[in-house]
Amino acid sequence: MGVSSQRPVLLDLLRRHWGYDGFRPLQQEAMEAHLSRRDSIVILPTGGGKSLCFQAPALAMEGTAIVVSPLISLMKDQVDTLRGMGIQAGKLHSGQPVDEARAVGDALRSGDLRLLYVSPERLIMEGFDRITRGAPVSFLAVDEAHCISEWGHDFRKEYRMLAGFREAFPEASIHAYTATATPQVAKDMGAQLGLRKPVTLIGSFDRPNLFYRSEPRGDATLQIRRIAARHRGESGIVYCISRKDTEKIAEELRGAGIDALPYHAGLADEVRATNQDRFINDEVQVIVATIAFGMGIDKPDVRFVVHAGLPKSLENYQQESGRAGRDGLASECVLLHSGADIMKWKHITRDLPAAQLRISNNKLRAVEDYATSFACRRAALLRYFGEGWTQESCGGCDVCAGHPSPVPDSLVVAQKILSCVKRLREEHGPVYTANVLRAADDARIVEAGHHQLSTYGLLRDVTAEVVRGWIAQLSAQGYLLLDGRGEAPLRVTARGWEAIHGRATPQLFQPSARGEEFVEEEVPQNDEWQGVDRDLFEELRILRANLAKDSDLRPYQVFGDRTLREMASVRPSTLAGLGRLYGVGQRKRESYGDAFLAAIRSFCKRRPELPVDVDLEAAPPPRKASGPSPDRVKAQALELLRKGGSVRDVAEVVHRAESTIRGYLVSMIGEENLTDPELWVPASDVKRIRSAAKKLDEYTRLRPIFDHLEGSIPYDHISITLACLRNSRGE
Ligand code: ADP
Ligand code: ZN
Numbered sequence: 001m002g003v004s005s006q007r008p009v010l011l012d013l014l015r016r017h018w019g020y021d022g023f024r025p026l027q028q029e030a031m032e033a034h035l036s037r038r039d040s041i042v043i044l045p046t047g048g049g050k051s052l053c054f055q056a057p058a059l060a061m062e063g064t065a066i067v068v069s070p071l072i073s074l075m076k077d078q079v080d081t082l083r084g085m086g087i088q089a090g091k092l093h094s095g096q097p098v099d100e101a102r103a104v105g106d107a108l109r110s111g112d113l114r115l116l117y118v119s120p121e122r123l124i125m126e127g128f129d130r131i132t133r134g135a136p137v138s139f140l141a142v143d144e145a146h147c148i149s150e151w152g153h154d155f156r157k158e159y160r161m162l163a164g165f166r167e168a169f170p171e172a173s174i175h176a177y178t179a180t181a182t183p184q185v186a187k188d189m190g191a192q193l194g195l196r197k198p199v200t201l202i203g204s205f206d207r208p209n210l211f212y213r214s215e216p217r218g219d220a221t222l223q224i225r226r227i228a229a230r231h232r233g234e235s236g237i238v239y240c241i242s243r244k245d246t247e248k249i250a251e252e253l254r255g256a257g258i259d260a261l262p263y264h265a266g267l268a269d270e271v272r273a274t275n276q277d278r279f280i281n282d283e284v285q286v287i288v289a290t291i292a293f294g295m296g297i298d299k300p301d302v303r304f305v306v307h308a309g310l311p312k313s314l315e316n317y318q319q320e321s322g323r324a325g326r327d328g329l330a331s332e333c334v335l336l337h338s339g340a341d342i343m344k345w346k347h348i349t350r351d352l353p354a355a356q357l358r359i360s361n362n363k364l365r366a367v368e369d370y371a372t373s374f375a376c377r378r379a380a381l382l383r384y385f386g387e388g389w390t391q392e393s394c395g396g397c398d399v400c401a402g403h404p405s406p407v408p409d410s411l412v413v414a415q416k417i418l419s420c421v422k423r424l425r426e427e428h429g430p431v432y433t434a435n436v437l438r439a440a441d442d443a444r445i446v447e448a449g450h451h452q453l454s455t456y457g458l459l460r461d462v463t464a465e466v467v468r469g470w471i472a473q474l475s476a477q478g479y480l481l482l483d484g485r486g487e488a489p490l491r492v493t494a495r496g497w498e499a500i501h502g503r504a505t506p507q508l509f510q511p512s513a514r515g516e517e518f519v520e521e522e523v524p525q526n527d528e529w530q531g532v533d534r535d536l537f538e539e540l541r542i543l544r545a546n547l548a549k550d551s552d553l554r555p556y557q558v559f560g561d562r563t564l565r566e567m568a569s570v571r572p573s574t575l576a577g578l579g580r581l582y583g584v585g586q587r588k589r590e591s592y593g594d595a596f597l598a599a600i601r602s603f604c605k606r607r608p609e610l611p612v613d614v615d616l617e618a619a620p621p622p623r624k625a626s627g628p629s630p631d632r633v634k635a636q637a638l639e640l641l642r643k644g645g646s647v648r649d650v651a652e653v654v655h656r657a658e659s660t661i662r663g664y665l666v667s668m669i670g671e672e673n674l675t676d677p678e679l680w681v682p683a684s685d686v687k688r689i690r691s692a693a694k695k696l697d698e699y700t701r702l703r704p705i706f707d708h709l710e711g712s713i714p715y716d717h718i719s720i721t722l723a724c725l726r727n728s729r730g731e
Contacts, residue, residue: 006035006060013056017085019563019585022652024049025640026201030175031057034139037173039198041145041186045205046319047300047326050177051078054141055115059087063136064113068120069143070156075117077298081557086587088112093119108135120158123165137172140165142193145176149188159192166194180319205318205385208636208654209325210333212377212397214370216472217336220308221252227304227334228258228286233538234303235279238288239320241309241344249308250288263289282545282555294320299554300327301561306334310341312349313363314370314384327560330528337371339475339482372477374507376400391635407470407508413459414474414499414506417467420455421480421490422500429487434459434467470508479506531569533610536603540564543599547592558592559583571600571612580616637664644679647716662716669723677724681717689713689721699726 010031014020023031026042027049033040034057044050058065069075075091082089090104090113107113140162142148148159166174176189176198190198215223224238240246243264253260261275261284279287280299287293291311305324311317317335325331342364349360370380377397382389393400407413420437421428428436435442436450439457450456459467471490475482479496482488498504541555541564548555559567563583572578578597579589604610633654640650641664651661665680677686692708693699702718709718 006032009060010056013059014052015585017056017059017087017585017587018052019579019581019583019588020052021582023649024052024653025643025645025649026203027053028649029199029201030054033199033201034058034141034173034175035060037139039173039195040175041190041195041198041200042175042177043186043201044177044179044203045207046179046322047207047328048179048203050143050179053177054139054175055082055087058115058138061138063138064108064111065115065138065141066123067115067117067141067143068123068159068162069117070120070147070159071144072119074143074298075119077554077557079115079117080553082115084551084553084557084588084591085585087114089115089117091117092122093117094122111135120156120162124158124161137169139173139175140169141175141177143177145189145193146178146180146185148176148192149185151182151185151188163192163194179322180315204382204639205387206378206382206389206636207322207325208396208633209328209330210321210396211330211401212321212333212335212381214335214337214372214377214398216469216476217308217338218469218472220336221249221256223334223336224249224253224286224306224308225256225258227306227332228253230332231303233285233541235282235299235301236286236304236306237293237302237320237323238286238306238308239293239311240288240290241341243290245308246288246290250286253286253288258286259284260286260288263287263293265290265292280554281548282541291316291320294323297323298326299323300556301329302326303329303331304334305331306336308336310335310337310345310364310367310371312345312360312367314366314381315363317367317370318381318385327556327562329562335371337368337476338472339478339480342368342478343481368476368478372473372507374399374406374509391639395635405510407510410508411499411502411505413470413508414479415502416455416458417470417474418479418492418496418500420453420458421492421496423453423455424450426491427489429489430468430471430482431464431487433490434464434471437467438462438464440464466510473508474506477506479504528565531614532565533568533571533603533607536571536600537564537568539599539603540567540596543595547595551591559588559596567596567600570614570616571604571610572597572616573601573612577613577616634664637661638668641665641668641680646680647720662719666719666723669720669727673727675724675728677717677721680720685713685717686721689718690725693722693725699729 007028010028011021014023025048026044030040030042030053034054042050042053054065054067069078072093075093079089079091088107090107092101092104104116108116142162144154147154147156148162149155174193174195176193176195178189186200217223228236238249240249243266246262246264250260250262261278263272263275267275275284275287276293276297278284280297302324305321307317307320311320321333324333345364346361349357352360366384370377370384373380376394376399378394379389379391395401417433417437420433424433424436432442432444436445436453436456437459439451439460445451471480471482474480474496478493479499481491481493492500495504499506544555544558544564548558560583563581566581567578570577570581572581575589575593575597578584578593604612637650637654640653641661645653647661647665654661668674688709689705692705696704696708698704699722702715702722705718705722706713706715
């Protein structure tokens with residue numbers, strides 16, 4: 001692999017059909033495994049771009065690629081998307097009309113189909129060979145391959161039958177794809193599928209475009225309104241533990257003018273399906289759901305995922321929050337936590353057998369730690385999943401961004417509150433307790449003689465809201481029990497006792513200064529929106545929704561948000577210009593190009609001050625910088641470079657110019673005194689550069705070497721190699 005790189009062929013396919021101009025990490029390697037017919041196991045996070053890894057090779061190879069997918073909705077989504085791009089694809093699953101299945105069979109045998117999506121039970125029912133009946137098969141790609149393993153969290157019996165594929169098609173390679181696999185599951189997948197020396201590719205699970213936040217839950221609806229206001233008009237998912245909560249929050253959000261619908265297993269099938277559809281089609285902004293929601297939908301432009309109740313494990317959290325920002329644009333994940341949820345989960349799991357209960361409690365504890373600690377959230381998540389994460393600060397979570405500021409003497413403050421609860425004999429609720437601590441004017445205090453307690457007035461200088469905030473934090477961190485309803489009495493837990501005695505240290509922070517009222521905050525303009533005319537963007541979204549409806553597609557299958565944002569900032573006036581934007585492949589340009597150009601033209605006529613064809617001259621087309629801070633982008637770029645990512649690929653991933661990335665790489669080589677350029681430059685180039693440098697005795701200027709080699713080696717390679725040579729010469 002690698003030596004006979006198929007990169008140009010694959011890049012050409014990516015450009016022509018998808019309108020993308022580079023690979024995401026590990027995509028190229030994954031695709032090359034298909035082309036060289038080598039079995040593979042590919043583990044990439046949600047949104048990592050797994051589908052492309054098998055779709056692009058399917059176009060480049062003889063025969064039909066068979067893709068096994070567990071959910072009919074996902075299968076339909078992918079097949080519709082492919083067809084929308086002019087790629088011949090079909091699907092077979094149980095419960096399909098006979099004539100539709102027959103037509104698929106005909107297309108298959110005529111050799112027209114590039115990809116055939118099959119549900120596992122259908123593959124078994126028909127028998128592998130009868131399905132294809134002599135039609136050549138290029139490879140088998142198994143999506144959600146962890147379903148084959150009993151060790152995984154989503155075992156499906158039907159997947160076991162895939163073991164027969166190897167025998168039926170000894171020539172075809174088999175490729176397993178999943179977003180979640182522990183080493184044990186990965187090994188099991190290989191064994192069950194009978195893989196032969198598979199190439200194993202494991203991506204980083206970091207999702208750099210997601211901003212993680214954790215807040216104690218107060219008035220959840222108010223908190224959600226604030227979040228939704230930051231993403232005006234854009235889609236969001238709110239997860240709740242109970243059905244009742246989904247109904248209540250959806251209703252409250254509607255009352256506050258936010259378009260929201262509930263989704264849970266208790267709704268009639270029809271209602272549930274309609275609500276889901278309306279969300280996917282952008283007809284409703286927010287879906288408030290139990291965790292039953294989300295499997296089988298691939299909506300790429302979800303901009304926020306809020307957990308209004310604690311998830312039961314970090315595995316769940318990763319999966320559910322991961323539904324934000326699949327398209328790579330900045331999105332946020334907010335966890336609203338409360339000690340009451342821990343009690344709720346403990347109640348739900350109380351009848352589990354002892355061993356399982358222990359596991360369940362440990363997982364819950366991990367979620368609680370994640371939510372209440374003051375360590376980088378991203379680091380906490382990645383470490384939980386076994387990824388070595390060494391960065392000090394990610395810049396992409398509330399902790400690293402310095403949002404909650406820690407209270408300097410947390411332990412002392414906590415001790416004051418906890419002792420006060422004790423002195424009040426654990427008979428009073430948060431409001432009363434806060435009043436005693438603040439020496440507030442409350443007749444009941446004097447009546448009860450509580451003004452004589454030693455803890456009376458200890459937090460005199462602090463507002464009531466802040467003290468109550470701290471009480472909520474102590475409860476969330478397990479030092480206090482707070483029922484969550486009204487003025488139920490507070491109680492000090494065993495952990496709280498430890499804190500009173502100085503053996504445990506709660507971490508308190510200043511509650512945000514925002515009050516209990518909803519105040520519309522300014523919509524933050526992250527730099528992804530730079531230059532984007534929001535009004536035009538809105539008009540294009542409406543056009544997109546209408547076009548989608550006409551062709552029975554999802555809006556995102558017409559064009560993704562990133563493409564619309566580029567249209568709204570570049571404002572192309574020609575089809576050629578439009579075709580250079582992100583995500584505009586040949587077929588889509590033909591199908592929708594004129595409609596979008598007309599909309600842009602009409603908008604610009606109304607707003608003559610707006611220039612058209614902005615920056616189109618500069619190749620490649622403009623990339624909007626992505627949301628994360630510059631530091632964070634740099635850190636991510638360095639991380640990818642260390643893993644051997646090429647300058648070009650890394651530039652694509654982090655949406656920065658190649659020159660910027662080259663700069664990062666060269667300074668990293670200098671700072672870390674690296675001497676081996678072969679991670680980034682082919683050995684043959686290194687050799688030629690080295691001998692040219694030696695001959696010319698030139699280790700700094702690039703031009704003489706470039707000229708000496710008659711322009712046959714890119715500047716990129718020369719500057720990287722020279723930086724390493726300087727180090728090995730001790731310069
Ligand atoms: P996964 O299946 O791994 O969750 P998808 O295959 O759904 O991820 O891809 C997520 C999104 O990223 C899709 O909108 C897809 O079109 C887009 N995408 C995939 N590969 C690339 C690429 N190389 N460049 C730009 N966008 C890509
Ligand atoms: Zn962080």
